[in-house]
Amino acid sequence: MLVCPLTKTRLTLSADGTELISVAAHLAFPIREGVPMLSLDEAREIEQGDMGRNLPRLG
Template identity: 45%
Template sequence: MDAKLLEILVCPICKGPLDYRKTEQELVCSPCRLAYPIRDGIPVMLEDEARELGATEGEGA
């Protein structure tokens, strides 16, 4: 993931910052409790494509 791209990407719902999870290949919005997938190096920033975080996920990514 390009570092400059990570700096400008925000959650499409709340416009908050995202945490990059390299091993899971996803961008996480803790306040919205959503994880956006990264496919072939491209972030898929669509609410319909995001997965909801489980009860133990999200904090301290």
Template identity: 45%
Template sequence: MDVKLLEILVCPACKGPLVFDKTKQELVCKADRLAYPIRDGIPVMLVDEARELDPTEEVNA
């Protein structure tokens, strides 16, 4: 994931910061507990495509 791109991308739901989870290839919003997938190197920044994190799931950053 390009560091510059990660600096400008925000959660579409709350406009908060995102954390890159390299192992799952997702961008995670800790505030909303949503994980946005990265497909073919492109972040899919749609709330409808985001996965809700399990309450016990840890974010690997």
């Protein structure tokens, strides 16, 4: 299990599989060549309205 370096909460794989999402911090961490980049410098902020678009659908 991977956790957000800021909040220590679980990260979720984005719907397209290119990022790990921290819902608690509203951050997306890129995955490059299969390696998660968990540096805060690498993360991008996700707006509240975009959060649902980045997460995979369940069910």
